[in-house]
Amino acid sequence: GQNIDQPTEMTATEGAIVQINCTYQTSGFNGLFWYQQHAGEAPTFLSYNVLDGLEEKGRFSSFLSRSKGYSYLLLKELQMKDSASYLCAPMDSNYQLIWGAGTKLIIKP
């Protein structure tokens, strides 16, 4: 079957760094997306990895290891506005996204 495993909830301090892990099993693989979703809002695109390694985009970085079925999202210099859910979504062989329930990140002052 296809499944995603992410922590349900994480807490971090403003200004700190947090790493959100995601492990996945899919039928085939065509890349992995990370989305941010604030409460009551729509998901918004953060990053896309299709090859192994680290992709850096400002305060956010995403890492992929295809052989391990593993990805992480790294958030630096945390701000209060980063309080949101972070959704890991690998793409299977049919180019369909498999969505996890997401990790709710709580930022404390």
Next chain:
Amino acid sequence: NAGVTQTPKFRILKIGQSMTLQCTQDMNHNYMYWYRQDPGMGLKLIYYSVGAGITDKGEVPNGYNVSRSTTEDFPLRLELAAPSQTSVYFCASSQQENQPQHFGDGTRLSIL
């Protein structure tokens, strides 16, 4: 700069009623998707379309229908609404299948 627009934003239906959730995008994207999101769960794909005139079932299509007569519009039809269809519905679009999906603001639907 509208992007993906969904209407209505909120709706309450009685069991057995029907309705159409509207979705339109102005980015000339080929691919469009309908998802539902239940509390504490991941997004579930209901239907998708790879272009005008072509639609395909996703993971949870039962109780829903779609059409794609134009590139811009992708309405979702609920026939005989049931309490299990209470959810938040998101429409999304992308230029190609392996490119980021852009989401509308969602429709919050309650079936009572």
